[in-house]
Amino acid sequence: MQNPDARPGPLHWCALALFAVTAILSIAAVRLSIGPLPIRIATLLASGACLALADAGRFRDAVGRSWRLIAVVAAVATLGVVVSILASAPPADLAQQVIEIHVQAIMSAVIAYALVLHFGVGPVLGCFLGAYALSAVVALGQVLGVDPAWEARAAIGRLMRDPVLTQHWYVSRERALGLSFSPVHFGTQTCLALAASTFLRFARAGVDARRLDWTLVGITCLLVALAAVTGNRSPLLGMLLFLIIYGLITAPRLVLIALPLLLLAAIALPLLLDDLSQAGVRVAETEDGSSAGRATLRAFGWFLIGQRPIGYGLTFDSVEHWASFAHRSIYMDNPLTYRQWAIHNYYLNVMAKYGVLIVGIAAFILPRNRVQAWLWLGFVPYLVHIFYHNDGPMQGDFLIFFILPAALFLASRSPGVGGERSARAASGRSWRRAFAEPVA
Structure with a gap:
């Protein structure tokens, strides 16, 4: 073409x-x-x-x-x-x-x-x-x-x-x-x-x-x-x-x-x-370290956005804010994962970094026809894919x-x-x- x-x-x-x-x-x-x-x-x-x-x-x-x-x-x-x-x-x-x-x-x-x-x-x-x-x-x-x-x-x-x-x-x-x-x-x-x-x-x-x-x-x-x-x-x-x-x-x-x-x-x-999980095939595993704490990480991401809707800025690193969420994660799965890993959700990361106003800008890229x-x-x-990664x-x-x-x-x-x-x-x-x- x-x-x-x-x-x-x-x-x-x-x-x-x-x-x-x-x-x-x-x-x-x-x-x-x-x-x-x-x-x-x-x-x-x-x-x-x-x-x-x-x-x-x-x-x-x-x-x-x-x-x-x-x-x-x-x-x-x-x-x-x-x-x-x-x-x-x-x-x-x-x-x-x-x-x-x-x-x-x-x-x-x-x-x-x-x-x-x-x-x-x-x-x-x-x-x-x-x-x-x-x-x-x-x-x-x-x-x-x-x-x-x-x-x-x-x-x-x-x-x-x-x-x-x-x-x-x-x-x-x-x-x-x-x-x-x-x-x-x-x-x-x-x-x-x-x-x-x-x-x-x-x-x-x-x-x-x-x-x-x-x-x-x-x-x-x-x-x-x-x-x-x-x-x-x-x-x-x-x-x-x-x-x-x-x-x-x-x-x-x-x-x-x-x-x-x-x-x-x-x-x-x-x-x-x-059967595949028992054989060690990773794509069939759902309880490995990568997936076990995703729900906790997402909850942490929503918590951070709620704490500062205006955003944390371009240098945002979720791990730096783990202490503010510690008391809320006691009974969650894999409760310490957010102390080591980033949020592992692109959409939450972007909203935490730029603030909720980023949603208004994102609306301009939606298809119209x-x-x-x-x-x-x-x-x-x-x-x-990016829903599960940073x-x-x-x-x-x-x-x-x-x-x-x-x-x-x-x-x-x-x-x-x-x-x-x-x-x-x-x-x-x-x-x-x-x-x-x-x-x-």
Whole structure:
């Protein structure tokens, strides 16, 4: 789905290559840096510089087309700064958070969008999917007990000087993590890989097409298997929900025919999970340390939000506030978990950090029409996954801003069933949300 008037030159191809390197570094060597500057940021900046030098007008066009997304990120940053000042956050720490979270998000989105304008969504999403595939191959090697696969991650860890908690995964070989920073990060990237794959298929068949795409179903099943063998449970739940919604929309008769089989599977599932748990398969375990204290952590998160609805600021760390909740958790499951672990719920983390006013800003990214809602479908597994973990948009996960511009571009083109509508028809639509913007 390439823009017909885009004619990539040498600098454009150099920018795309640097973006591909950035995607690899962002997955496999996220903490690798020269002094205070992560190498992935240097390659991303170099990619943007190549694009600006090659075609400054189109780069400005990418900024213009992304302005609603930029405005939302800027509004979130402003809210975070105000809340942080009220919470007496150290200015240096506050500045660092703004640069690492909000400035990086805007920079990533604009550069990715500029690349989409030159090359289309396929090559740009392909950069991320290629980097993920490399990590996934290593993860499969780790699952199969291939020593070089574990040694590759250990070698990268030595270069990045991984903390002890991260080293635990590849020293103990307890859970495969590919080239990612941790198994949980691999799970997040698996969800983003499904979103990227969904957008690629939508670009091919036409956004809002109501036909079952068996290729997309097959890709989803492959990613389900990868999540299972790496012990990531929340992506499995999210992808199951994705398949159900996708099936009900595109092939409701098939879902109804399969319903009796699904009911039988639901009856047999507890027995199967029990057998798998006894065999040590992590995705079947529900009483391990990771899941036993989630309810207590969520209660702690709601308590903190209730104590300070205005928010704790960008330097918020829930562990620092454990003492205020100690008397309330005596009879809860795993009552000391919040003294060691963060809240483990992205949505509660964000509300605690920015305050409840963040909900008002978040309302501006909700879909307003069928095309936007259809594009949101690709993020269903991601939205479920982050419910159980800390990272998410503007909260530790910057990779989503490599993916979002493809969705923005697809929405702005207003494609219909079976292909892309004309740009003239697209320009007649009014977009009032950050997820899609008008075509220039």
